[in-house]
Amino acid sequence: MAKNKRGKALWRMPSRARGTCPLCGSTRIKLLYTAVGAQGEKLTVCKKCQGKKAG
Numbered sequence: 001m002a003k004n005k006r007g008k009a010l011w012r013m014p015s016r017a018r019g020t021c022p023l024c025g026s027t028r029i030k031l032l033y034t035a036v037g038a039q040g041e042k043l044t045v046c047k048k049c050q051g052k053k054a055g
C-alpha cells in the first residue's frame with residue numbers, strides 16, 4: 001500500500017487535504033480520515049475524529 005496520508009500525495013488532493021473538520025470544527029487541519037455522519041453518510045474528518053459517529 002502506498003502512503004496515501006503522507007507527503008506529496010496530499011498535495012494532489014483537493015485543497016491539499018486540508019479543511020475544517022465537520023465534527024470538531026478545527027480549521028486548516030488535515031482531513032484524511034472517515035467518520036459516520038448522522039444519516040450514515042461518510043464524512044471526511046481529522047485524525048482526532050477518526051471513526052467517530054456524528055449526532
Ligand SMILES: [Zn+2]
Pocket residue numbers: 021022023024025026045046047048049
Ligand atoms: Zn475533527
